[in-house]
Amino acid sequence: MRHHAMVLGVLLVLVACPALADTITVSGHITDPGGMGVPEVDVFVVAAGGLDEGTTTDATGHYSVVVSSGAILIQLMPPKDTRLAQYNGWIGEYNASFTWDFSLLAGALISGRAEMPDGSPLGGRVLEIHPLAQIQPDGEWYYAITDSENGAFEVVVP
Numbered sequence: 001m002r003h004h005a006m007v008l009g010v011l012l013v014l015v016a017c018p019a020l021a022d023t024i025t026v027s028g029h030i031t032d033p034g035g036m037g038v039p040e041v042d043v044f045v046v047a048a049g050g051l052d053e054g055t056t057t058d059a060t061g062h063y064s065v066v067v068s069s070g071a072i073l074i075q076l077m078p079p080k081d082t083r084l085a086q087y088n089g090w091i092g093e094y095n096a097s098f099t100w101d102f103s104l105l106a107g108a109l110i111s112g113r114a115e116m117p118d119g120s121p122l123g124g125r126v127l128e129i130h131p132l133a134q135i136q137p138d139g140e141w142y143y144a145i146t147d148s149e150n151g152a153f154e155v156v157v158p
Helices: 003-014
Strands: 024-031 040-045 051-055 060-067 070-077 087-094 108-113 126-129 142-145 152-157
Touching: 024 070, 040 060, 051 060, 108 126, 126 152
Parallel strands: none
Antiparallel strands: 024 060, 040 051, 040 070, 070 087, 108 152, 126 142
């Protein structure tokens, strides 16, 4: 009888808190083109299951987050002064914890000012940059958020 009560209690927890039953750990190592770990990379793991998480790589480039299982989008935002390109891409469907290592590409800084046709700044907006010369393997795109006051933006692309 005690065994049945415990099973019933576990089932109630799983039904009442489905996010607890469907979480996975995503961890990994972010490196530069030479294989060295990159510190201070903002890592955002977006899960179709609803539980998203962000963190920053440690001094050796490692990270770990807990998110919902399902389709996973990873966004990597290295510090701009590293001149390493950001990464944004759907990496697949996952129902178990996994390790995802990635080597960032060296890039070039693009900066500018977004304006309306009348010359007024287009501030606080997300600008997406999609590569046209080469289709990226994971459908990557690059983005920058414009300054809310003057519309200025910066993004590093490969």
